[in-house]
Amino acid sequence: MAVSFPVANVLTLVRMLMIPLVVVLFYLPYSWSNPAAAIAFILAALTDWLDGYLARRLGQTSRLGAFLDPVADKLMVAVALVLLVSHRSQDLKLIPFNPDLLITLTAAIIIGREITISALREWMAEVGARGKVAVSSVGKLKTIFQMTGLSMMLFRSDVWFVPAYEMGVYCLMAAAALTLWSMVLYLKAAWPDLMRSGAL
Known part of the structure; x- marks a missing residue:
């Protein structure tokens, strides 16, 4: 029997996969790289709200989701802070x-x-x-x-x-x-x- 994977958990995994994308974009040697990194970060942050909303709306709350969601959030914040600390401020x-x-x-x-x-x-x-x-x-x-x-x-x-x-x-x-x-x-x-x- 096929096991369904909640769409909310898919969004959480997508958010985690976007973290290395933010890092790569941030360090690209182009004028648009930092704005692109910020946009990727914003999109990832929006999935945090969306996955929670969908989990409640569709009744797809799960223990895996309850574990992954805060982990994804903390990884996003920690990586962003490391990027900003490692890059000389203006x-x-x-x-x-x-x-x-x-x-x-x-x-x-x-x-x-x-x-x-x-x-x-x-x-x-x-x-x-x-x-x-x-x-x-x-x-x-x-x-x-x-x-x-x-x-x-x-x-x-x-x-x-x-x-x-x-x-x-x-x-x-x-x-x-x-x-x-x-x-x-x-x-x-x-x-x-x-x-x-x-x-x-």
């Missing part, structure tokens, strides 16, 4: 700080938080309290700022008169602030379980 007239240091610290905060919360969720699942660290509204808002900022920074060029790269940096800074806030909320929710006898 001169930012609207930001009175060392942009390379600022972007590196922001990337470290975001990646460090993802590692921390992933470990926390794994531990909470082991004690049967995974629901206490489910994605919150703050986490969703963080994702919006994060994906918007990364897209604008990968684009690297101004869009008409709009300084897209600099605005992207500000969006990423806001995402870093929200990511710390959401981490505090998750840790606060998990703290009673962490403090129980034998947890520490």
Whole structure:
């Protein structure tokens, strides 16, 4: 009997396969390469919303999808941050700080938080309290700022008169602030379980 593969999972796999495409486009020696990388990143990010919508709409939620979806998201963000940190930033007239240091610290905060919360969720699942660290509204808002900022920074060029790269940096800074806030909320929710006898 044929086994159907949920279309939502197909989109998630497509999103993962687009990650190396973003990397290749970003480093191509052409004027259009960075905008193309940004567009590929945006399309990949849109599949994140679409696969979740289709999974619920078609009743095709699955354990595999629940595993792959956050993995794809974290890979996208981590790779994009590595690209931006490894590529010397532009001169930012609207930001009175060392942009390379600022972007590196922001990337470290975001990646460090993802590692921390992933470990926390794994531990909470082991004690049967995974629901206490489910994605919150703050986490969703963080994702919006994060994906918007990364897209604008990968684009690297101004869009008409709009300084897209600099605005992207500000969006990423806001995402870093929200990511710390959401981490505090998750840790606060998990703290009673962490403090129980034998947890520490």
